[in-house]
Amino acid sequence: MSYSVPRLPEERDGDFSPQGRDGSSGWPLWEVFIRQRRGMSHIHAGSLHAPDGEMALQSARDVYTRRGEGVSLWVVRSSDITASDADEADSLFEPTADKPYRDATFYQVPTEVEWL
């Protein structure tokens, strides 16, 4: 298929050693967030390597905003992000399912009552 390369018979997979993601000649990885318009939140756009935050911002501008994608950029060291554990997603997010009374649709409103 295009932009991928057919396998040669002698080719083997896995000719690499996983080393984590900080590894572009020692430059740490940064996550890039873009505010598309004033009034909106910054949304994750991707990541890049840079030696420090200032240079990460400059690269983020070139890599992620070539077509007016935003009016503001954040860069955050990837290693500074604390993420929830995918294996615990069930126990973390499941409890909301048995609390339907947290939704407005749970309640019956008499049709003759307005503004509710």
Added chain:
Amino acid sequence: MTDRHRGEARFEALLAAEEKVEPPDWMPDGYRKTLIRQIAQHAHSEVIGMQPEANWISRAPTLKRKAILMAKVQDEAGHGLYLYSAAETLGITRDEMMRLLHEGKHKYSSIFNYPTLSWADIGCIGWLVDGAAITNQVMLTRCSYGPYARGMVRICKEESFHQRQGFEIMATLSRGTPAQRQMAQDGLDRWWWPSLMMFGPHDSASTHSRQSMEWKIKRVSNDDLRQQFVDMTVPQAEYLGLAIPDPDLRWNAERGHYDFGEIDWDEFWAVVKGNGPMNRERIAHKRAAWEDGAWVREAAAAYAARRRDAVA
């Protein structure tokens, strides 16, 4: 149930539900390795693909064409970066991918091992090569691996500009002087078959394809994608008044598709194995650019260290 079994069950369930697999999820080793190989080589293709086009930046016929070509080449650099980031989420480093490319252990799309001999070749790359890439990449926006699929959405938005500017170059040449028309035809003659080769071997000869389809990395087979591309492109060539260099090409009303001739598979494998017209030059140029840029990387790191020290 062991962790591995639980992970496996969740992985299968995600695929079945058409949900995306994300970096922290458990995934089979083969799935991870297939993706690393595919995404890294896709990234290398974007990066090496800048070379044949950059070859014409200084000789673009007008200032407008020059600005457009620079913007396109810059986009391709961006595509490479989005994809390297996506590959890194699977546990390979950027440096490792560079090393594998420079040592010839990772390849890139063979299409970039053909030379750009005339300005019409820049038209052909945009129209045919980006056109073929779009056919494939639109499919990949539905790939089961989240970071790759998201990268593809961003890339596809930018690709349509690439294809249109290429088609416009071809349209301008084919409405020009007889010599310009001839240049356009000559470009099509040289780029048509390599463009069809971009879709890879026949399905019958592509054993890994089936596994990729099961993992929902690949959603459409090589031959089906190639047919899609031919069906879209033939009427465009007719509009340009250019002849596609294939005596077997004809509309098949029964199938509702164009029939077309057989690819020269000997040429295909020769180029994949490193014996195309430009294989050696492309890698030599890439390595030289990496080595010549070493001082920039060192200076940037030194500057960052000095600023850190000043703060501390």
